[in-house]
Amino acid sequence: MRRRFSEGFVAPFAVESWLDEETDFAAAAVLVPVIVRESGATMLLTQRTAHLRDHAGQVSFPGGRSEASDASPEATALREAEEEVGLASSQVEILGRLPQYRTGTGFVITPVVGLVTPPLNLKLDDFEVAEVFEPPLEFLLDSANHQRHSIEVRGVMREYWAMPWRGYYIWGATAGILVTLQRILHSGA
Numbered sequence: 001m002r003r004r005f006s007e008g009f010v011a012p013f014a015v016e017s018w019l020d021e022e023t024d025f026a027a028a029a030v031l032v033p034v035i036v037r038e039s040g041a042t043m044l045l046t047q048r049t050a051h052l053r054d055h056a057g058q059v060s061f062p063g064g065r066s067e068a069s070d071a072s073p074e075a076t077a078l079r080e081a082e083e084e085v086g087l088a089s090s091q092v093e094i095l096g097r098l099p100q101y102r103t104g105t106g107f108v109i110t111p112v113v114g115l116v117t118p119p120l121n122l123k124l125d126d127f128e129v130a131e132v133f134e135p136p137l138e139f140l141l142d143s144a145n146h147q148r149h150s151i152e153v154r155g156v157m158r159e160y161w162a163m164p165w166r167g168y169y170i171w172g173a174t175a176g177i178l179v180t181l182q183r184i185l186h187s188g189a
Contacts, residue, residue, distance in 0.1 A: 001034065001185065005095040005113065009184050025108035029076035030063025032098065032113045032177060033087065034137060035120070042134035043178075044116065045170065046085060049130045059170045061111070061177070062087065073097065073110035085132055086123030091116055098180050103173050104153065111177045135165045141182040146175070 033044040048058050062081035070076040074097075078089040098111040122132060139145055140163065147162045149171070161175035170178070 001113075001115070002095060004185050009187065025102060025106055027066040027073075027076075027110075028064055028107045029066060029070075029073035029080070029110045029112055030061035030177070031077040031081040031087075031092070032061055032111050032181065033081065033092065033116045034113065035116045035118060035134060037118060041137040043137050043140055044085070044087070044120075044132060044134055045168075045174070046128075046132050047130045047168065049126070049128060058172065058174070059168055060174050063109070065107070074112050077110075077112040077114075084125050084129050086121065087116065088121075091120075093117070098177060098184065101173055101177055101180070104158075109173060109177070111180075113181065133168060135168070135170075139163075139165060140170075140178050141185065143179075143182060143186075146179055146182070 035042045035044055044062070045059050046062055048060055062084045063077055064080045064084075066073070066076045067079075070079060074094055078092060081087040081092070082089060092114040093116075095113045095115060098113060101109045101111060103109065124132065145163045145165075147164075148159055149162050150157050150159045152158070160172055161179050162169065162171035163175050163178065164170070
């Protein structure tokens with residue numbers, strides 16, 4: 001993974017937006033945290049609390065809206081990861097960014113990929129995060145586990161990615177970002 005990011009890659013803008021082109025998107029960033037474990041790499045994901053206004057109950061990466069004080073998407077991702085799950089930025093080796101991802105809720109997300117060194121001494125923000133879990137990276141990057149689903153939104157059928165894992169339903173932006181990561185890591189470009 002380090003090698004692939006250090007080589008650089010050309011990837012298209014990952015658009016899954018269900019909004020029209022004139023939509024004014026809010027900037028956001030997420031940390032795509034790959035946990036380096038002796039038993040194999042995992043991905044740290046969160047299950048959001050059910051009462052939140054945006055993306056309630058959904059599986060997501062640690063992250064959120066960019067603030068004026070954030071110097072970069074990396075700063076946003078690291079700040080949000082520390083606020084949401086207590087992940088210390090000193091434990092994260094930033095590898096690089098994935099293409100931006102537009103959501104149907106009006107955000108343009110910059111995914112920031114980082115390798116995380118255990119042990120994790122997480123402290124969840126119980127207002128935003130109901131729980132964290134770690135699916136194996138091998139499962140998430142296996143295209144056989146990537147499902148395409150559709151839903152009607154405002155009278156139009158829209159498609160989205162999903163990858164159910166052990167009772168968790170990983171879908172939407174989170175699954176789309178994982179599919180992009182898989183394609184970049186497995187492409188020859």
